Amino acid sequence: METDLKSEFTAQGINQTLHRVYLEVKCRVNILTPFQDIEKEITNQVLLVENVIVGRIPETYYNLEGLNSKSDAMEIIE
Structure with missing residues (x-):
């Protein structure tokens, strides 16, 4: 028998x-068997x-998933 401790972090x-x-x-x-x-x-x-680790609440939040280029991100920021 072998035992091991495993740790996992997941964004929530x-x-x-x-x-x-x-x-x-x-x-x-x-x-x-026979x-x-x-x-x-x-x-x-x-x-x-x-355990849920709670961090600071950000002043701003941008969801930039699905953007194809830096110019797409700049359009959102401006």
Whole structure:
């Protein structure tokens, strides 16, 4: 059996980040049947803690996704 701690950060809006900590457990098991012996590795993640980190609220916010060039962004700013 092996264990490992995993950490994950995910954006949750303009000024928030979701932080999750998992315990990853890997276990190798043998399955016995009358005609064969099967070895299988099973991996599972258990959520240990979850926290939302709140940052400063920005004075301005621009959603620039989908713009093709810098000139497109400048048109929005002007």
